[in-house]
Amino acid sequence: MIRSGKVGLRARYEDDIPILRTELYNDVVNAARAEGGPWRPVTPGSKDPRLVVDDPPESSVPFSVVELAGDTLIGTATLWGIDTHHRGAHLGLGLLPAARGKGYGTDVVAALSHYGFVVRGLRRLQIDTLADNEPMLRAAERNGFVREGVMRSSAWVLGEFLDEVLLGLLVEDWQPEARG
Numbered sequence: 769m770i771r772s773g774k775v776g777l778r779a780r781y782e783d784d785i786p787i788l789r790t791e792l793y794n795d796v797v798n799a800a801r802a803e804g805g806p807w808r809p810v811t812p813g814s815k816d817p818r819l820v821v822d823d824p825p826e827s828s829v830p831f832s833v834v835e836l837a838g839d840t841l842i843g844t845a846t847l848w849g850i851d852t853h854h855r856g857a858h859l860g861l862g863l864l865p866a867a868r869g870k871g872y873g874t875d876v877v878a879a880l881s882h883y884g885f886v887v888r889g890l891r892r893l894q895i896d897t898l899a900d901n902e903p904m905l906r907a908a909e910r911n912g913f914v915r916e917g918v919m920r921s922s923a924w925v926l927g928e929f930l931d932e933v934l935l936g937l938l939v940e941d942w943q944p945e946a947r948g
């Protein structure tokens with residue numbers, strides 16, 4: 769398990785799947801905003817790539833997020849788009865509604881950064897998020913990510929085009945113990 773602050777990143781367990789499906793992936797607004805694509809319902813038992821326990825592609829590492837104190841599932845985190853030639857990857861995370869706004873997201877970004885830089889030897893990590901996603905922007909910036917650009921009207925989200933912000937962090941700028 770990768771630990772940072774109050775959270776741990778561990779493997780996806782079968783028992784996690786119904787909770788993540790109900791609370792994250794079948795939530796239309798959350799899925800439309802956080803997944804970068806149109807919402808589609810997930811059928812129980814289906815092998816949706818966001819939920820499968822085994823055989824994820826080499827370029828993506830899915831984790832379940834637990835709160836260390838209670839060992840309870842609080843969300844999902846993924847290092848995706850892993851590129852071993854350019855040595856970069858993207859971070860993705862989604863917390864269950866009851867777990868948001870308590871500092872866990874900031875800890876998850878720290879844990880994913882540790883996994884990307886230390887365990888995988890990557891040099892650059894990236895986060896892509898909607899421009900109005902203040903908690904995501906803050907969680908990224910608290911971990912040293914800097915805004916590198918705005919992609920204007922790049923996301924179609926439930927009836928409107930929204931801007932996306934691209935944030936990056938290079939390993940030489942990463943200060944795991946210091947949060948701004």
Ligand SMILES: CC(C)(COP(=O)(O)OP(=O)(O)OC[C@H]1O[C@@H](n2cnc3c(N)ncnc32)[C@H](O)[C@@H]1OP(=O)(O)O)[C@@H](O)C(=O)NCCC(=O)NCCS
Pocket residue numbers: 798801802803860861862863864867868869870871872873874875896897898901902903904906907910
């Ligand atoms: C985005 C997300 C991962 C952030 O995690 P979180 O645990 O809620 O965020 P934190 O509690 O660590 O807060 C991070 C910062 O945002 C601030 N914040 C939290 N909720 C906020 C809100 N609703 N509005 C404005 N600021 C907020 C916090 O005060 C904190 O700021 P600080 O560092 O200055 O103290 C989480 O809210 C989530 O899963 N949202 C739904 C899915 C999603 O949007 N995923 C990201 C897709 S790119």
